[in-house]
Amino acid sequence: MKRLLLGIALVLTPALAPAQSHPSVFLTKHDVALIRATGSKYPLFARSLASAKAHLDTALAHPIDVPPPGEAGGYEHERHMQNYRDMQLAGELYQITGDARYARFVRDMLEKYAVLYPTLGPSPYAKDQAPGKLFHQALNEANWLVGTAIAYDCVYDFLTFAERARYEKNIFRPMADWLSVTQAKEFDRIHNHGTWATAAVGMIGYVMHDTSYVNRALYGTKRDKTGGFLRQLDLLFSPDGYYMEGPYYVRYALLPFYQFAQAIENNQPSLRIYDYRGGILKKGLYAAMETTFPNGVFAPINDASRTMNVTSPEVVLALDLAYAHYGADPNLLGEAAIQDQVILTGAGLAVARDMAAHATPPKPAWHSVEFVDGPDGKDGGLGILRSGSGKDATMLLMKYGVHGQGHGHFDKLHFIFFDGGNAVVPDYGFARWINIEPKYGGRYLPENDSYAKQTIAHNTVTVDESSQSNGVYKVDEQKHAERHFFDASNASVQVMSANAPGFYDGVGMQRTMFLIRDARLRYPAVVDIYTLTSAAQHDYDYPIHFRGQLIATNVKYDAHTADQRALGTKAGYQHIWNEASGTADSSVQMTWLDGNRYYTITTAASAGAKVIFGRTGAGDPNFNLISEPMMIVRQHAGDQVFASVIEPHGFFSEPEERSAAATGDINSVRVLGTSADGEVIDVTGARGIHWTVMVNTGAASATARHVVSAGGKRYEWTGNYAVSGVQLK
């Protein structure tokens, strides 16, 4: 990304507001009064409270264990993580219920940490990370301190002066110093690790009434805003609120962003942190929600889990606080219904109160949206087209922004298609068995670099079996794709288009994707036009990754039934088994089954097209990869257009033993013609379907006139695209 210097004047450090009473970093006295008065009236709040109590009942029934530090993902690691969560919850419950058992639990645990912590040096279990002392990495130490600061705040008045002094001397100050002085570089880093560290140090600073920690947290170790929380807010989000590392990591960063923001709001309201940078916190939360699949899972862009979803506690916290601060929004309430839990503060109470006012909770219905990428919004973007509402909605996502720092992938112009409750054309996500110790300590696997990050692991064209920018991070990080056009104004024909120049030497790449609703098709279909231009000849591999079972194909292929080989030797190809291969001269068609629905892709093929049916799992001596199928259409060409339609159809239920419409309705996709700045694609299908899709391949313009002659016919249109023949629903 461009390290663009933003024109925000350096603010003078404001004085802390008069010492707040406790609690004030998360819960407030006002919250507590309101919760005691009304909490039991709202089922969602009452359930969340009951569940917290039940959890703490178990914790209180067991001996407190504060073991010596251990390795990542091991028992000791997990114990310390659980300990801070338990302390935080106990602190909150102490405030809400007044039951001293909870406060004693926090105190007794802090006593043990006050003995252990002074004995610790840097963790011997650190590998490439900035080390913590309790944990192998400083990041977990920051997690611990954020939660424990809240716990400490909640029981502050319960503790004696001597106890407080002991904990601050033995735990909190050394830990805050470790994070912000010893690990200053990590602290000032513009990265979620930095966000966690600043939140931890700032929050414990508020609780201890120590402005030096707070100011370091807000403005960086140099107090000049070259690091610190505000700088994170400036640089980690695009102007739209899109988080540079993608939705999986924003989920993780939302907690320290919102948790510290709320602490700032409570203690230094004059900073107006929720309005900072035009309400970037609001935009950040909304952008995160808008990149979720209709089932609540975060689209796994870049290094990401395929299952992380809105029910994670970080998102519950951010959503409740956003709802309370930025105003009641039915879409947020709909997501809160999926979460089915709230935080135990006034914000959670507000969500539960509004939920109780609805007989049935609103269904989230996010609209199509384009995010710009990069801190100045000029580094490409991310397009999302949607149709329908609720869990059965359709979503088409195309990625054309920045690399995304260390967790980025070589995946420009990659798309994901979600339909019928599943990511049916999926992203592989990360190659990682997170926190599973025997799997490489639960860390990123070697196959994350060798496969998951590579271009062929994505639904975008690979050139000459090499990844974009030859798979070199430092090179790719300097580049970004470019927005071309985006138009979701017509619900029947939505479109997004982008370019990715310079990712392969001498090769131009443009992709235009439509989401088309035609009355003759039961579900919206995707039209995908991928255009490559090059003076030299290349092998272009157009892949489609899928899950479930291959049902049928029109490709005549040789199946490699008795022995099979890896498809290549590098750039991810060494991880793909070549299960079968064949050739095709006209349309390539394949139908697969995923969940309760069939999907058919129909791709226009030119003479000499090769088709490969592959499966991940080669070159994987440790069984680290997930076994999944893909189809690759390979063309050797200079200029090349891959035009495809992906069509959901039919129904299958194995327990009901019912199948309907296992064969799709689209019969053919053809590239009718191209000109210097335009392309015309012809799609035909059952029930008289005949679409003509015209696309501007030159500079975006709403007014330019385009003409393409093909087969003795002239196709003319104005603007970036035109689609004829779609029957309105």
Added chain:
Amino acid sequence: MKRLLLGIALVLTPALAPAQSHPSVFLTKHDVALIRATGSKYPLFARSLASAKAHLDTALAHPIDVPPPGEAGGYEHERHMQNYRDMQLAGELYQITGDARYARFVRDMLEKYAVLYPTLGPSPYAKDQAPGKLFHQALNEANWLVGTAIAYDCVYDFLTFAERARYEKNIFRPMADWLSVTQAKEFDRIHNHGTWATAAVGMIGYVMHDTSYVNRALYGTKRDKTGGFLRQLDLLFSPDGYYMEGPYYVRYALLPFYQFAQAIENNQPSLRIYDYRGGILKKGLYAAMETTFPNGVFAPINDASRTMNVTSPEVVLALDLAYAHYGADPNLLGEAAIQDQVILTGAGLAVARDMAAHATPPKPAWHSVEFVDGPDGKDGGLGILRSGSGKDATMLLMKYGVHGQGHGHFDKLHFIFFDGGNAVVPDYGFARWINIEPKYGGRYLPENDSYAKQTIAHNTVTVDESSQSNGVYKVDEQKHAERHFFDASNASVQVMSANAPGFYDGVGMQRTMFLIRDARLRYPAVVDIYTLTSAAQHDYDYPIHFRGQLIATNVKYDAHTADQRALGTKAGYQHIWNEASGTADSSVQMTWLDGNRYYTITTAASAGAKVIFGRTGAGDPNFNLISEPMMIVRQHAGDQVFASVIEPHGFFSEPEERSAAATGDINSVRVLGTSADGEVIDVTGARGIHWTVMVNTGAASATARHVVSAGGKRYEWTGNYAVSGVQLK
């Protein structure tokens, strides 16, 4: 199976009871009165009724379509199937609501069939089946007639004499004749097809007051009980009620058994059909329920879907009728809660009434049980050990009965292990994409014979890469395995044991499986002792099929990362990729992840043991197989004992990013010693676990004394087994 002649005297045909009023084959006037009076009071009934009405609202809003016959699984086929279901429901709703729209719907549809049916000859779409006329096979015609008989019965009094005469002449009599005269062989067949045919013909006989159809249905085409419904009841179930073809097919057969039984009960109560053969219908239903996994899915034994479950309409019907006739049983009520629907008769009303009396529905808690197999109960059996209740219960199933007719597999001594909500050591089930037309017409695939039925597709030892009985059906059908002993009286140490002699020339096979609950292990563990005896040397392949991801193994192996070959050329081995192979001399250990839990198998290995990590998918040119992993431990030996422990442990949640105890607690499994009639196995693990497992390998006896000397120690026990060292929970 043995075609044993049962000593049941031929009963004389009793006269039909005085002509019943209508309706009387399914619903009765008494039912209708009760439903009208109380149906709305019981939420489960009210919901089922509302759902039926909503379904019919849609059907009534569309034009009736009675198309010409079509191919299996095609639109026409599905339309006719849906038509009879709609007619049946409409008939029932007419009775319950009195709304004439429903009766008119049935009449209007019958009018169309009365035009179509006389024009039809044998279906041209039949392949190897006995053909129907509306459908490719007579079986579907019988399905149709069962439902339509109920519909006709319900609207009988609504119709004019002329209408009834027309339908009987044009549809019902020709169809009943087709099923029972033209297709007499299929009708008399002791098989679920025969059950359906007799139910259809008998039920329409009752509605038409034609005793000739009824008697043919009850006693077979020769009226001598060599065929017919009663003969089906005699021969298709073991004395315990275990259905010869297994749970997947009993699910399908339960409907005609119970539906016809209820029609008989209503019309010829003197037959006391529900008490027939000691209440075999009750035993059949209970046996079916007792072979379900804790998640309600029928254990997929023989040719079977892996997803068929108790919510299927056939099981709802049978369960409701059994509940009403055989008495209120909390276990049935628990299953009814999973079903969340009831039939619209007095029986469904009874279930709904009792459900309404429970604040929370009872959880099914089936106990361990052994079924004997074969009509006389002497052809081996099926053992099921269970621990816990609800969906998280543990279930271990071993199959040691008959082949199971045409849908049987070569799978004697095969086991399935269900734990943590999943079949973690699964059965492959059938190789079939049921009703998916492009997949071989939705029929059984060639890979069903070449893989799914073969021994290596199961969790039992394969000898010399050949299936049991060399994979010859007619040979295997003559054999059966033998019960050895079964004891579930001690909840901490449950055990089942069986022999399978003669399935491989000169090789004796015995398997003893324990389900052990030890206070030091969080979940019950399996101890598996598989003993092979042979004068000659063989290759013994002990396989464990699993799903999910391989996490870790102690085996030093060569991974075939750049090319891989099929493991063999026949008996299913041609369908297994050899992903990696290695050798081991002591314990073989492998951990995998399935769902939210880890599983570790530890197997005692002898010198020269070879270990193969395989995956289904080789030899599969049409992508018909599901890709799943397995591990095979191969020993070349004459006498051989495979002793293993399978241990569930830990926890993993990817969305929560939590993992605990990814490494198991069992460290070693050793065969300490063997004698002529005994074996001693030693199991050690964490927290002082040290089990000594002693097993009688000779003739079963509760009193015989056994001695095995090993390592200078004498192990003595009385009876079939002894296990020491288990710490009680």
